[in-house]
Ligand SMILES: Cc1cc2nc3c(=O)[nH]c(=O)nc-3n(C[C@H](O)[C@H](O)[C@H](O)COP(=O)(O)OP(=O)(O)OC[C@H]3O[C@@H](n4cnc5c(N)ncnc54)[C@H](O)[C@@H]3O)c2cc1C
Ligand code: FES
């Protein structure tokens with residue numbers, strides 16, 4: 420089925436088999452392997468991407484369902500070698516260990532800023548990370564990282580809709 | 587996943603004809619119940635008919651004593667909508683407790699009530715808020731619509747278009763969430779109207795149900811004390827790996843008191 424996709428700012432029309440999950444399109448056909456598959460059962464959030472600014476588990480949506488929409492993956496956040504403020508905050512605050520959950524955490528964090536603004540508190544962040552699992556960190560530094568990233572996004576005026584890189 | 591055809595109709599009539607085009611068909615809304623079911627081969631449709639482009643299935647409006655919510659409205663939208671918060675803040679609170687932010691961004695009212703999972707939240711709210719379920723073929727009172735585990739009054743191919751909730755004087759939902767799945771182990775929605783009280787219970791039994799003894803007690807005295815120790819017969823409740831029937835009966839009382847206090 421002909422599907423119009425804008426992925427990290429690049430608009431394209433592709434022939435997509437209806438049974439293709441968005442995460443399969445991203446990883447297997449477009450080689451955007453930063454989006455991870457942790458569970459494939461809608462639980463872990465490692466596969467989160469932004470669709471028109473909303474975080475969505477890309478293992479639980481068909482590629483044909485995002486026809487006409489703008490998708491931002493972890494690869495679309497940095498501006499060249501300059502990390503997105505939320506990515507930089509994860510690095511600074513030791514918000515990752517093995518890094519497997521990190522792309523989904525960063526995406527969820529950016530949407531938390533869109534929903535709650537740059538001054539979001541730690542309890543709200545913890546609550547809004549319910550759809551993201553991490554088996555390494557114990558979450559404390561992830562929450563710290565998102566809070567620091569939120570403040571930095573407020574200061575730099577970075578977009579919470581994703582799409583800084585190639586828009 | 588196994589291959590299937592995919593149709594993206596723009597009207598209810600086109601959706602109905604795509605559905606009856608041959609083979610096993612299924613509507614897809616947010617896909618957060620259906621896609622996991624297809625992955626695990628519980629469902630093997632030949633055709634998916636996407637309701638996302640069908641006109642008239644979204645939108646929230648208030649009309650007299652009813653708050654109408656379109657079937658394709660996501661939980662995230664209900665959670666932040668100003669009309670919902672002004673008319674039925676209890677429903678705002680309930681929507682915020684469904685799943686997690688990503689599930690709320692995709693999952694829809696119509697999808698929940700068409701599926702009628704016995705641990706879903708909305709069925710308790712529809713029963714307590716005396717809701718009307720409108721479809722492309724007619725309409726149902728919530729009391730007739732829910733018919734036990736995964737069963738509803740919908741005929742094959744019938745499309746839920748919107749739900750009209752009766753605006754109460756006060757209402758609230760209390761939920762004991764399963765810590766991993768986030769579905770309700772037990773959830774209780776309480777609504778107080780000028781002409782009485784309605785109580786909807788989900789998670790506890792094979793399908794959402796009303797609790798007549800609680801309704802009667804609260805109608806004369808709307809307080810947690812009025813329902814303290816009110817028994818719920820465990821014989822009608824679920825026992826599974828998550829919780830036994832006796833525990834669910836106890837939880838229902840605790841959730842009832844919490845909801846009454848919050849309303
Ligand atoms: C991790 C996770 C956690 C969740 N936690 C909760 C929770 O805490 N509480 C809760 O209540 N739910 C929970 N859910 C379920 C979530 O709310 C689903 O989104 C919902 O049950 C189905 O809605 P949907 O729009 O995704 O429907 P879909 O999956 O698209 O469809 C579900 C079924 O309904 C049919 N259907 C859809 N729309 C219509 C319509 N308008 N008319 C007729 N038939 C229709 C479909 O054909 C299908 O059979 C959770 C889901 C996940 C993945
Ligand atoms: S891989 Fe999508 S939620 Fe885990």
Ligand code: FES
Nearest residue numbers: 516520553554555
């Ligand atoms: S850092 Fe390893 S899973 Fe989160």
